[in-house]
Amino acid sequence: MGKRAGGDRSSAGDPVRTLELLWRQPGQGGSTRGPKQRTTVDAVIAAAIRLADENGLEALTMRAVAEQLGVTPMATYTYVPGKAELLDLMLDTVYRQMSRPDLAGKHWREKVSLVAEENLAMFERHPWITYLPTTRPPLGPGTIGKYDYELGAFDGLGLSDLEMDSALTYVLGFVNSVARIAIDTNRAAADSGVSDGQWWEQAGPLLERAFDGSSYPLASRVGTATGQAFDAAYSASHAYEFGLARVLDGLAVLIDAK
DSSP states (O other): OOOOOTTOOTTOSOHHHHHHHHTTOTTTTTOOSSSSOSSOHHHHHHHHHHHHHHHOGGGOOHHHHHHHHTSOHHHHTTTOOOHHHHHHHHHHHHHHHSOOOOOTTOOHHHHHHHHHHHHHHHHHHOGGGGGSOOSSOOOSHHHHHHHHHHHTTTTTSSOOHHHHHHHHHHHHHHHHHHHHHHHHHHHHHHHHTOOHHHHHHHHHHHHHHHOOGGGSHHHHHHHHHHHHHHSSSOOHHHHHHHHHHHHHHHHHHHHHTO
């Protein structure tokens, strides 16, 4: 469900048309041909998000969106000029819809943890976002609002503006990577019809016969401990909790030095 369709990335469309749509400029992005509107820009975006959530970016086409809305493919182009612009609208909409817990009065570690948790929840709801490169993000109200809110977790700590931006990038990069591995793990199980536990039950007996633990003592000891703890080779929840704690510890070195 999360696989990236080839070439999909943010800000690949016409920048002027995209910004008109993102900010819903009167008489610009929301205009349609003809006297009667059969749908709306927001409805097109919502249908596209549903398609991507259910089937991944590879299933997202203007024709598929049109079918969801009960209009012709050409009709959708009167609202959104193409898939490239649509991806930016989808991403900005998801960002705008994210919950933003109040950060006031909380310790910075709790603030950063809340930011991380909200992003992890977003990736779980919308797995396709982990596969969409956003090095040139859509500059809409959702994207800018998200950025402004998340920077608040680092405000007042003595960090420079560049350090605040870099710290946020560091946290979000960690969350994205853990979320993507979890999504890939879940997808592998869904595609194969075999859970991690079932896979190990099938592979275990042969591995015990072929694998000489004395030749790989560390791998044998640590791998056994991990398998016993998680009943699998990997635990997404543990990776997130352990990794976030280390991310916070790393940031503490920078912040405590101020």
